[in-house]
Structure formats: structure tokens, C-alpha cells
Amino acid sequence: xxxxxxxxxxxxxxxxxxxxxxxxxxxxxxxxxxxxxxxxxxxxxxxxxxxxxxxxxxxxxxxxxxxxxxxxxxxxxxxxxxxxxxxxxxxxxxxxxxxxxxxxxxxxxxxxxxxxxxxxxxxxxxxxxxxxxxxxxxxxxxxxxxxxxxxxx
Numbered sequence: 001x002x003x004x005x006x007x008x009x010x011x012x013x014x015x016x017x018x019x020x021x022x023x024x025x026x027x028x029x030x031x032x033x034x035x036x037x038x039x040x041x042x043x044x045x046x047x048x049x050x051x052x053x054x055x056x057x058x059x060x061x062x063x064x065x066x067x068x069x070x071x072x073x074x075x076x077x078x079x080x081x082x083x084x085x086x087x088x089x090x091x092x093x094x095x096x097x098x099x100x101x102x103x104x105x106x107x108x109x110x111x112x113x114x115x116x117x118x119x120x121x122x123x124x125x126x127x128x129x130x131x132x133x134x135x136x137x138x139x140x141x142x143x144x145x146x147x148x149x150x151x152x153x
Contacts, residue, residue, distance in 0.1 A: 017141075024118070031114060036107050037081075041066055041074035043111060046083060046100065050108035054087075054097040083107060 009015045025040065032043040044064040049055065052063065061071040075098065078084040083104035088096045100108055123131055 028115070028118070032111060035110070035114075038107075039074070039077075041070050042078055042081075042083075045071065045074050045078060045098075046104060046108045047111050047115070049084070049098060049100050050105070050112060054099055056097055060098060078104070 006012045006015075010019075028043070029040045032038045036043070038046065041064070044066065045060060048060060048064045052060075055063070057071060057075065058068075061068060064071065066074070075084060075086070079086065082101055085099050085101055086096050087099065126134070
């Protein structure tokens with residue numbers, strides 16, 4: 001294929017993507033802790049609920065990439081901070097759904113604006129054509145990563 005074979009984990013595509021994700025998460029966590037007093041699990045939940053209001057706990061955990069114990073603790077904290085409310089399912093309490101409060105919605109919108117600025121900063125100096133190609137490639141990589149997960153289960 002003409003591509004040089006990686007000699008270290010730092011040169012692997014997966015290694016670079018993991019490092020990129022870690023750096024972005026760490027910078028976001030520092031900002032959101034300082035601005036809103038939210039830990040990593042908390043801001044991830046608030047951010048996810050902004051695009052999918054009323055998710056059950058299990059689906060929210062999957063979308064936010066959190067384990068059951070992490071999401072349970074974070075949801076309890078967010079409810080105590082009055083950023084989330086929980087509605088109980090009619091037939092089964094486990095079917096309860098989570099909703100942002102008015103205050104939670106304001107913070108979610110501020111998180112989104114901050115994330116958009118950080119995204120713009122990353123893309124700075126990249127042409128529209130290259131950015132569109134990058135988005136297509138990232139979508140393809142996300143599909144392939146989902147396939148790797150299915151194969152590993």
C-alpha cells in the first residue's frame with residue numbers, strides 16, 4: 001500500500017485517535033469543572049441529554065460511554081444540583097427517563113457553544129474540502145470501530 005508500517009504504539013492510528021480523544025476530554029473537563037462545577041461524567045450526561053431529551057438511564061449510559069455505576073452516581077449528583085429531573089415509568093420504575101431542568105438546559109447550551117468553539121479552533125486553517133473529507137473518514141472509522149466492538153462481544 002505504500003504506507004510505512006508503524007514501529008511504536010504512538011504511530012498507530014488507534015493510538016493517535018485515543019490520544020486525541022484523551023486530550024480533548026481533559027481540556028473539556030477542566031473548562032466545565034471551572035465554569036460549571038461539573039465532573040467528566042456529569043458534563044457528558046448533560047451534553048448527551050441536550051440532543052436526546054428523555055432518554056432512559058441505560059441508553060444514556062451507552063451514548064455517554066459510561067458504566068452503570070458511573071452514570072448512576074453522576075445522575076444522582078446532577079439531580080441534587082437541580083440540573084436533571086427523572087420521570088418514573090408507568091409500569092416499571094427502571095423505565096424512568098431523564099430530563100434537563102431549565103438550569104440544566106442553559107448549562108447544556110453553554111457546553112455546546114464551548115464545544116463548538118473548541119471544534120472551530122481544531123479545524124482552524126483546514127479548508128472546507130479537507131474538513132468535509134475528514135468528517136467522511138471519521139464517520140467511516142466510527143462504523144469500523146463499532147464493527148470491532150461487535151466482533152469482540
